[in-house]
Amino acid sequence: MNAELIEQNVHRLLGAMTGAATTAMVAIGDQLGLYRALAGGGPATPDELAARTGTAARYLREWLSQQAAAGFLAYRQSDERYGLSAEAAAVLAQEASPAFLAGGATITRGWFAGIDRLAEAFRTGAGIPWHEQDPAVFEGTERFFRPGYTASLTTQWVPALPGVADKLVTGGRVADVGCGHGAAAILLARAYPQASVHGYDFHDRSIQVARQRADQAGLGGRIQFEPLDATSYPADGFDLICLLDTLHDLGDPAAALAHARPHLRRRRPGRGTERGRRLRSEPGQPAGRAQLRGVHVPVHAGRSGPARRSRARSPGRPRNGTATGRRRRLQPVPAGHPDPGQRRPRAPAITRGRPAGSCVRRDLA
């Protein structure tokens, strides 16, 4: 046995355990509004922060010390106050910031709460349906991804699809499949007041929350949220179907894409909108079957830098493995960037420049 290697592994695990403990403390700070109170009221002693937040100063003394040790807070010895920098507030306190991540920390609660269930699944080989996870996973997912959608969905991602934003500005129909708590559908309804927006998710409870969120946003009458599976929502003819951070969660992603295909309609310049089945055939495709092109760019752990996965597909070429659940083809990784082939926890790209899921549409004629 190599004692040095043993020690390296000890430190590796200690680092992971420290991260887990810090994440728990971040969840506490988020839940109790501690970060928001520091951001709004400025640096504070434990007593001052306790007065602002209705919490116990003795506990806050430990929390503040831990957060300073973790590097999130700055400690000012001269007046014994702890402060949150603007850059830390963007990540920990400001829900509207594209860099906000404290809400996503809630996911880890759900992961730990589900350990026994997961261990059992390891034994039996049975799956764990999405909707049977701990509710903290649903809330954490919503709060993890919403900042990215807020920053980019209607300002960059939809406009990047030729002709789609123009269509939605004047009307059109959009579906958010696997909509969860409805964050993206709400943004779409707000950005495109003339469009008809539909959210589908097979998880009843998520649909109930989505309806509540839409009501709170004053958009309750504008969005139809329905508890339907990705392969059973009605074929009403959509101009855009989004599967945001969802395709890989589906039991049968290929069936979901096959279901989406005939629901999409395409606009032919000067000829109005037609159903896909009436389209001319594309090179290499059977007559009457329009191609489906997807934009699917998983959020990656890197906070900046070049895209690591191939996005562009030439017409008629199948996406490498996407529909069958196999790994997508990866582009070479520039020096200095981690190997994307290694699975890692997902974190939002700080630039929020690309979709955290899939928007599928027909190619325009």
Ligand SMILES: C[S@@+](CC[C@H](N)C(=O)[O-])C[C@H]1O[C@@H](n2cnc3c(N)ncnc32)[C@H](O)[C@@H]1O
């Ligand atoms: C990771 S969450 C993403 C939720 C939402 N799109 C977001 O970005 O916040 C995946 C969603 O897919 C939904 N889902 C999983 N399987 C589904 C299916 N077969 N049909 C419809 N929705 C499904 C889950 O209920 C969950 O809300």
